[in-house]
Amino acid sequence: GAVVSQHPSRVICKSGTSVKIECRSLDFQATTMFWYRQFPKKSLMLMATSNEGSKATYEQGVEKDKFLINHASLTLSTLTVTSAHPEDSSFYICSAKGGLAATYEQYFGPGTRLTVT
Amino acid sequence: AQSVSQHNHHVILSEAASLELGCNYSYGGTVNLFWYVQYPGQHLQLLLKYFSGDPLVKGIKGFEAEFIKSKFSFNLRKPSVQWSDTAEYFCAVSLVSGGYNKLIFGAGTRLAVHP
Numbered sequence A: 001g002a003v004v005s006q007h008p009s010r011v012i013c014k015s016g017t018s019v020k021i022e023c024r025s026l027d028f029q030a031t032t033m034f035w036y037r038q039f040p041k042k043s044l045m046l047m048a049t050s051n052e053g054s055k056a057t058y059e060q061g062v063e064k065d066k067f068l069i070n071h072a073s074l075t076l077s078t079l080t081v082t083s084a085h086p087e088d089s090s091f092y093i094c095s096a097k098g099g100l101a102a103t104y105e106q107y108f109g110p111g112t113r114l115t116v117t
Numbered sequence B: 001a002q003s004v005s006q007h008n009h010h011v012i013l014s015e016a017a018s019l020e021l022g023c024n025y026s027y028g029g030t031v032n033l034f035w036y037v038q039y040p041g042q043h044l045q046l047l048l049k050y051f052s053g054d055p056l057v058k059g060i061k062g063f064e065a066e067f068i069k070s071k072f073s074f075n076l077r078k079p080s081v082q083w084s085d086t087a088e089y090f091c092a093v094s095l096v097s098g099g100y101n102k103l104i105f106g107a108g109t110r111l112a113v114h115p
Helices: none
Strands: A004-007 A010-013 A019-025 A032-038 A044-051 A067-073 A076-081 A090-097 A112-116 B003-006 B010-014 B019-021 B023-026 B032-038 B045-050 B056-058 B064-068 B073-078 B087-097 B100-105 B109-114
Touching (some): A004 A090, A010 A019, A019 A090, A032 A067, A044 A067, A044 B100, A076 A090, B003 B087, B003 B100, B010 B019, B019 B109, B023 B032, B023 B087, B032 B064, B045 B056, B045 B073, B073 B087
Parallel strands (some): B010 B109
Antiparallel strands (some): A004 A019, A019 A076, A032 A090, A090 A112, B003 B023, B023 B073, B032 B045, B032 B087, B087 B109
C-alpha cells in the first residue's frame, strides 16, 4: 500500500515557540491531505483538510492562525503549531489520499507526539 | 451533528474466541463506512470498507462487517481471534462536507487477545 511519513515522530518544545510537522506521501501524489489530533483514549479529531496549492479548510473550533497548514506540493503538507502552549500537547496524525472522491483511500502517517513544556 | 459511537472501549478475549465490535453512526444521508486498525506502535491501516452493494463486506485478516441501514450500524466481526489481532480498532464514517469527503471517527475499541 501507499506510504505516508511524518517528521518528526516526537518533539518537545517550550511554551511560546513554534513547531513544524511535515507530512509526506512517499509513493503517490496526494491531492488531499488531512490533519488530525488525537487525545489520550479519545478518537481522532479532524482539524483541517488541505488541497495542494489552495488554502486549508479548517473544522469548527480549530484556530487557523494557531495551526498553520501549508500544502505546497502533491507530496508534502506541513502543520505549524504557532506559539505553542501546554494544552497543545497531543498526538498529531496526517493522512493523504490521491483524489477527492470518497472511493480514494486515506493513508495515514505514523503520527507526531508533541509535548509543550 | 454527525457522530460515530463504538460501544466497547476495551475488550479482552482469549485466542479462538469470536469477536464482535459495535459501531453506530448518526447521519441520515448516504454514508461510506470504514473500519481501521492500529497495531501497537504502528499507524492506522484500513481493515475494510463499505460503499454500496452487499452489506456484508469482507476485509483483510479474516475480518468482516455488516452494514444494517435500519439500525445505523456497521459492526465488525471475526469468528476466531488470534493474539496478533491485539490492536485498537476504529470505526469511521465518510461524509461530504464543504465539498470534501472527510472521515468522522469513533472513539476506538482497544482489543487485547490473550494466548
